[in-house]
Amino acid sequence: MASSFDSYQKRRLQSSYISVVISIALVLFMLGILGLVLLKSTKVANHFKEKVAMTLFLKDGVTKEQTENLRASLLKEPFIKNIYYITKEEAAKAYSKDIGEDFLKFLGKNPLKNGIDLYLNADFVTPEKMLEIETEFKKNNLISEVSYDKPLIQLLTKNIQRISFWLLVLSGFFGLVAIILINSSIRLSIYSKRFNIKTMQMVGATKRFIRKPFIWQSIKLGVLASVIALLGLAAVIYYVDKFIPALELTKDYVSLGYLVGGVLLTAFIITWISTFFATQRFLNLQTDELYY
Structure with missing residues (x-):
């Protein structure tokens, strides 16, 4: 029992x-x-943050050597993940493909500039930090303009x-x-x-x-x-x-x-x-x- x-x-x-x-x-x-x-x-x-590009448009008088030196200095920056150099000819071809016609035939010359697309590390993709980076780039004598999608970054x-x-x-x-x-x-x-x-x-x-x-x-x-x-x-x-x-x-x-x-x-x-x-x-x- x-x-x-x-x-x-x-x-x-x-x-x-x-x-x-x-x-x-x-x-x-x-x-x-x-x-x-x-x-x-x-x-x-x-x-998604690292897919956002910041483009640096170079001045017309910038030489190939100066461009290479700029790229080398950018690669040393802690906020850089990837860099892609785009010539104004390549940019023209891409733009013509997007709009479906060759706009150079109408203008007779290429108004675009050589540019460098920067992809930043995710920690730096915020409105405040990207504004700081933009301000520093604008001080560079080789750069004529800095462009990125600010509303997209904020959203x-x-x-x-x-x-x-x-x-x-x-x-x-x-x-x-x-x-x-x-x-x-x-x-x-x-x-x-x-x-x-x-x-x-x-x-x-x-x-x-x-x-x-x-x-x-x-x-x-x-x-x-x-x-x-x-x-x-x-x-x-x-x-x-x-x-x-x-x-x-x-x-x-x-x-x-x-x-x-x-x-x-x-x-x-x-x-x-x-x-x-x-x-x-x-x-x-x-x-x-x-x-x-």
Whole structure:
């Protein structure tokens, strides 16, 4: 009879552990997806920023040697990502193609200037920093004009800031939900052992001694849940990368490292804190309060 009861208790305990692991794994999976969106949103935003060009139009008297020296000096600047030199002949061909006719036949001469297209690093693609760069370029005797799409830069910066703000708000909300759900799962698991906790306390066991096995057990369950969540995230990343290869999810090892570390660290911290306070609550209860 006792053996049958012990077997029943063991199955009940295993079932409780499985439900806790599944609950934590689902929450960590949700947080992992959100974390992946946050990490890649920065990459996507930087991708669009680095597609914006700033064009330097050179004066007519600038020699080839002076142009090469200017290009060499530009490449040393920290804000430069790529440089493309475009002659006025190449610019004329491109413009004629865009409008569908050769405008040089009407004008008789080429009014365009030799130019250098600059693509800046994403950190410098803001209205303020690009204005500073423009002001410095205008002081150069070789440059006649600096051109870039200012309204586009302002709109791009504004939209990125708005999206980043709402992503942070969403992250905070889901983070709070994750803490509440994981905490509830662990509290229910420990609730079923509240009489064992009180019995150990009554025979003289210290609070630290009682808490320690519960904390380690919860941490192990959290690590197991995080492994399950990471396997689910790996499957999502694989299929997303397969259909949207431009995101380069499987090649971005830094972001993947942050994601794995974040999931494991979140599982460890939340399970440890939740278990500590849950056991502390039952340790502070009187014996007659355990029935309510």
